Amino acid sequence: MTQFLPTGPLPGTRDFFPEEMSVRQLVFAHLYEVVESYGYLRYDAPMLEPFELYASKSSEEIVAQQTYRMTDRGGRDLVMRPEMTPSVARMIAACAGKLQLPARWYSHPNLWRYERKQRGRYREHWQVNVDLFGTESWEAEAEIFEILAEMMFSVGAKTSDFVLRVSDRALVRGALTANGGVPEEKLDALFGALDQFEKLPVEESKKIITALGLDAERVVATITAPEDEFLKLAPTEVALRSNVARVIREGLVTSQPVQLKFDPLIIRGFTYYTSSVFEIFDTDPENRRSIAGGGRYDNLVGLFGKQRIPGIGFGMGDVTLIDFLHTHQIAPAARVGADVQVISPDPAARGPVKQIAHDLRRAGLRVVTPLEPKKLGKQLEKAAREGVRCAVIAGPDELARGAVKLRDLARSEEREVLLSDLAAAVKQAVARSVSTEVKS
């Protein structure tokens, strides 16, 4: 028996067939449009980076357990990037001398993490990364939060569908020290424990906190204080410096209102975040993974050179976002059929068929022509089955009159059109067919 090669993608990775790719493209086109409307410029970096770029700067869990690590033919210790922030910080440092600040940059990398296999988790995902460099001003947080919200609105989310949960590590450290009785040197260990707080029963978390030698009741009372009260628990001078507290006071300017909530339980496991951290969550409690997340990292660029350039940014990945759209039944419909097929019952009409197809392409239409001789009826049936919107039939009689038949494949209606009017007529038929599809 012949041994065939496997047709599936690697475990934990995905093939994007045209239908799925079309949805991914439609969704990300909306996101790009928002990001570019704020003046962000696209950049790109190589997929492989040296291991040292992540070691002890990124998330320990990712570096130790989830990297795709390899040694290349030159003996270099490399990683397939698990996230984009170290790469963009490196690039900003590389052009620091000539860079105009603030710099607004975005990218759309594929990222690799060797995650345990479970529903909705993939080892390769695509992420829009948006970063703003060169300012410590709270206006940066305001802009970044507005962009996040507008990205959500752009794909059809409503105010009630998502919450933007924000925190500030400096503020939370201040509150835990001043009100929770936590000594400075135990804060990092406590943050590690709090990262699991929402996933565990409260009693379980209290045990863990007690084991750290802390007063679990005071700690839990502090981190679960209502938003208004929490913001008063840190020392005043810390609260006054907090960018997220300022943005909460000032509010956001967005197309629709945004549920913006201070939440000290937003921890984010990346070592490089210095103060603000934030995540977007579905309001549907069934969907508990964050849709986007980010933070401020004012010291990361400084690891690459003398110039300290503050940064703030976030990533929004395709897996959780498209899950969210499906949950709320607002995912776009795939669009895969060509606009028009040009055919003729007469094999001798190959020249005119090819020329008409060429002219329609130049007019901006997506046009297919038959590659093998088949009966006209079969060609039309096949085109309709593939979702092609209309057919141009170049019969010898019509061609002699400088005309063709234009057939609407969904409605099975046809009429004669002069070649000089053809591009406009096809565009009209396609537009009508797309609007019918959207209505139905």
Add this chain to the structure above:
Amino acid sequence: MTQFLPTGPLPGTRDFFPEEMSVRQLVFAHLYEVVESYGYLRYDAPMLEPFELYASKSSEEIVAQQTYRMTDRGGRDLVMRPEMTPSVARMIAACAGKLQLPARWYSHPNLWRYERKQRGRYREHWQVNVDLFGTESWEAEAEIFEILAEMMFSVGAKTSDFVLRVSDRALVRGALTANGGVPEEKLDALFGALDQFEKLPVEESKKIITALGLDAERVVATITAPEDEFLKLAPTEVALRSNVARVIREGLVTSQPVQLKFDPLIIRGFTYYTSSVFEIFDTDPENRRSIAGGGRYDNLVGLFGKQRIPGIGFGMGDVTLIDFLHTHQIAPAARVGADVQVISPDPAARGPVKQIAHDLRRAGLRVVTPLEPKKLGKQLEKAAREGVRCAVIAGPDELARGAVKLRDLARSEEREVLLSDLAAAVKQAVARSVSTEVKS
């Protein structure tokens, strides 16, 4: 002394700063437009594939010397894809049962090859891959060649700038056997030698051919025969079945004439090609690397399952294409500045500034606002330096009249515009500024 992390990308890879990324995006947008106008649908596959996907099916040089190979945490033997054809063949086999044929697919993967470092060679490159499945008809070759040519025309190439060199392995085998006196069993070794023919002095190649036990004079006379004569050297039944010979007879339907040349020295080192092979070359002899290349692979999909689905396709990569555009001085100019900056001399006008920016973004413009308090004059100078096209100045007096000042930053002209007319006025100013840029 502090030890800083390196700011550069890995040897042989590239960072794309916004200026470079903008050029890459502008160029590929043209290519996508052409490919989509022929009804091709975009797909995607994971960056990592099992090693067995390439072993003994792809190019031996690539597999043995140039793969980025790794073992993942699950012990799998993986490769960062050096080319896309095996992945797309795998996907086509996976959906063979429900697939409508012919299927027209394209993708835009990044590919990795550990190449020796030399000018113009990179280890990661971006490639448009275009493939057509499900027909053995010569019309497939015609369509693929037309797409290749239109892609070149779309980025500004002229007829005289490039040659599409095509060959047919079956035809060349036939000619070498019938006219060159080469026995069947020595054809593969001879093809290996001929792949270097153009890079070596003829006498050198003759020695290599003689060492294979062949009549070097006859072989060289055969492969260097003029196009018209060569096409008659293979047995008639082979010549009649040749798709490329048929396309050469019929000609292409393209926007501009194409230099289409039969050339038996187009070998291409991929094991899976079965007959047609082709490459695009710059006519400038200084630039000797091919800009695009591909072929017909009628048996590759069959390695993944029982259904034999013929395929033909090509890849066009960013490195050689953008080199070509620079050589011919037709590379597009980078476009990185925002369209408009909205500012106010009055810090109290933050609300109106943000609202105006928001409205202009909704109108489709790329808009920035200041993040830190700075004098108006400095803001304007900075915006002009960054290539921002115009500024909206929301002074308190103008705002009281429901108006703002609109300033053309290149010309230092300004005028008052009603808020209700602002989006249209900004669009006009941006269009004028872009057209000036193109003229200059």
